[in-house]
Amino acid sequence: MTLEQVVAHLIDAAEASEVPFMVVGAFAAGAYGVPRSTRDLDLLVAVQTGGGVGEMIRKLDPLIEFDPQTLFDSLTWGRRHVGHSRASPPFKVELFEVFDDPFVAEQFGRRRRLFIPMLNRHTWLPTPEDVVVQKLRWGRNKDLDDARDVLAVQSPEMLDMDYINRWCEIHGTQERLREALEGIPPL
Amino acid sequence: MQSNPHEDPLALKALQGAIYRDKILRSRALTTAQRLEEVFALSNHQVGMMHAGAMDRLGTTDEAEGWREVRRWFERLDAIREHGRFVREITLNS
Numbered sequence: 001m002t003l004e005q006v007v008a009h010l011i012d013a014a015e016a017s018e019v020p021f022m023v024v025g026a027f028a029a030g031a032y033g034v035p036r037s038t039r040d041l042d043l044l045v046a047v048q049t050g051g052g053v054g055e056m057i058r059k060l061d062p063l064i065e066f067d068p069q070t071l072f073d074s075l076t077w078g079r080r081h082v083g084h085s086r087a088s089p090p091f092k093v094e095l096f097e098v099f100d101d102p103f104v105a106e107q108f109g110r111r112r113r114l115f116i117p118m119l120n121r122h123t124w125l126p127t128p129e130d131v132v133v134q135k136l137r138w139g140r141n142k143d144l145d146d147a148r149d150v151l152a153v154q155s156p157e158m159l160d161m162d163y164i165n166r167w168c169e170i171h172g173t174q175e176r177l178r179e180a181l182e183g184i185p186p187l
Numbered sequence: 188m189q190s191n192p193h194e195d196p197l198a199l200k201a202l203q204g205a206i207y208r209d210k211i212l213r214s215r216a217l218t219t220a221q222r223l224e225e226v227f228a229l230s231n232h233q234v235g236m237m238h239a240g241a242m243d244r245l246g247t248t249d250e251a252e253g254w255r256e257v258r259r260w261f262e263r264l265d266a267i268r269e270h271g272r273f274v275r276e277i278t279l280n281s
Binding site: 002003004007026027030031032033034035036037038039084088089090091092114115116117118125140149152153184185186187 | 251
């Protein structure tokens with residue numbers, strides 16, 4: 001099984017379960033920055049509407065085995081469902097539930113619909129500005145690299161830097177933003 | 188003969204900058220959908236290389252055994268990367 005086949009199943013399961021979603025993590029960063037490999041497929045899912053994430057997980061069960069216990073992210077206290085592909089290769093799927101956080105709610109409301117020819121499907125992505133803000137907020141080394149790459153590829157002149165600055169100020173990540181911008185070489 | 192950039196920090200930084208600049212300019216030439224398709228291609232390739240490496244390391248021609256080893260590697264990586272990051276939901280019957 002290929003990663004794109006897993007993604008196609010996820011999109012189909014979310015739509016069949018009427019669960020609004022968007023693709024986040026390495027996929028969102030790669031869509032706007034420098035593509036890199038990943039074995040994690042991260043989806044941010046809304047649980048207040050439709051059939052709910054439980055129905056989505058049940059639909060995926062023949063393909064993805066989810067951990068029966070929900071995890072909480074100790075940084076944001078968001079709920080997270082983790083699953084692994086039953087067949088090889090061992091890809092990982094993570095469903096992050098939208099929760100009561102002003103930034104998470106705003107970025108979900110601003111998501112964009114995009115057609116992916118390889119999948120022959122539409123999917124949903126955050127805006128590049130929201131990818132930068134989210135990556136700076138998580139702040140692991142690879143997140144900071146992803147944020148810098150999105151800033152470099154999209155270019156600060158084309159991004160809504162006022163929006164990015166506003167959230168970085170709220171999250172206290174202005175220093176990370178400054179370092180990311182300084183890491184972009186003259187192009 | 189070309190000088191060794193590792194012996195000259197400024198030359199090494201210039202080389203690193205040039206490589207990164209090429210990556211950025213190449214990505215800028217792609218559409219969003221094309222970049223996503225590259226994520227798929229790179230990811231499938233990487234896991235395939237890991238599988239080949241696992242089989243070689245185990246000295247086996249059994250593909251299933253190779254995939255079990257790759258799965259074990261990923262579990263170890265997850266444990267390291269996510270240490271202290273997540274807590275399990277406490278349920279009454281747990």
